[in-house]
Amino acid sequence: MPDTDAPLIEARSLSAGYGSQPVVRDLDLEVRPGEVVALLGPNGAGKTTTLRALSGSLAPMGGEVRWLGEPGRSPLHRRARQGLAYVGERAVFTRLDTADNLRVGRVRSQQALELFPELEKRLRTGAGMLSGGEQQMLSLARALCRAPKLLLADELSLGLAPLVVDRLLRAVREAADRGLGALLVEQHVRKVLDIADRVYVLHRGRVTMTGTPKELRGNLDAIESSYLAQTTAEKTTYATD
Numbered sequence: 001m002p003d004t005d006a007p008l009i010e011a012r013s014l015s016a017g018y019g020s021q022p023v024v025r026d027l028d029l030e031v032r033p034g035e036v037v038a039l040l041g042p043n044g045a046g047k048t049t050t051l052r053a054l055s056g057s058l059a060p061m062g063g064e065v066r067w068l069g070e071p072g073r074s075p076l077h078r079r080a081r082q083g084l085a086y087v088g089e090r091a092v093f094t095r096l097d098t099a100d101n102l103r104v105g106r107v108r109s110q111q112a113l114e115l116f117p118e119l120e121k122r123l124r125t126g127a128g129m130l131s132g133g134e135q136q137m138l139s140l141a142r143a144l145c146r147a148p149k150l151l152l153a154d155e156l157s158l159g160l161a162p163l164v165v166d167r168l169l170r171a172v173r174e175a176a177d178r179g180l181g182a183l184l185v186e187q188h189v190r191k192v193l194d195i196a197d198r199v200y201v202l203h204r205g206r207v208t209m210t211g212t213p214k215e216l217r218g219n220l221d222a223i224e225s226s227y228l229a230q231t232t233a234e235k236t237t238y239a240t241d
């Protein structure tokens, strides 16, 4: 009998990067069905690189990624057919209207509207004219309505208003409650901890903390100040350049 709780995706001692330079080193991480996992860390920590290596769009430099229990590399398009959804920057066709964006994504409008009724009055609006939040609802609807097994999402809420962030995160939580596994890279630390089951904190390419949100709550200030420290360090570097 198949193990329904088996990890959808697993990284074991994963190293990944660009050229000969690893950005992420010795990373162990997994996502199981029904759980929302948050991947946190300051700018440049290697979060996007991790997602790219997990998705199959970046080859590991060391260690391995197992997708649906299988080791070895398969390209993103094949993983997509097998149930992996990747939502990065607002992935909408700006010259098409909302309804056509859904059609191209092979999603029925009705199904998308059940997820985000807000889009109903925007079905005939060009996606380029939608607000950032509406564009991200459209991207997420296209991903979730195809009933993926695993969602990898890179900063879903970048630059969006807090209420819209809540709305998007709630949609992911509800999909996870129906069996989706989700790995979310998020800058909204406190908001994502409200919906996450587990958290990994990445710093300079290594996991520095992992646990449940409850276990990490005591370290929230340290996590957030590592983001600020990064920003301050960058500013300092620029100032002395």
Ligand SMILES: Nc1ncnc2c1ncn2[C@@H]1O[C@H](COP(=O)(O)OP(=O)(O)OP(=O)(O)O)[C@@H](O)[C@H]1O
Binding pocket: 018, 023, 041, 042, 043, 044, 045, 046, 047, 048, 049, 050
């Ligand atoms: N295509 C690339 N080629 C070379 N180096 C890259 C490339 N993409 C990212 N990097 C470098 O890898 C490091 C980690 O970047 P990555 O985007 O994974 O971090 P991140 O944690 O997602 O940060 P951010 O929150 O700023 O997106 C950075 O130093 C970045 O400059």
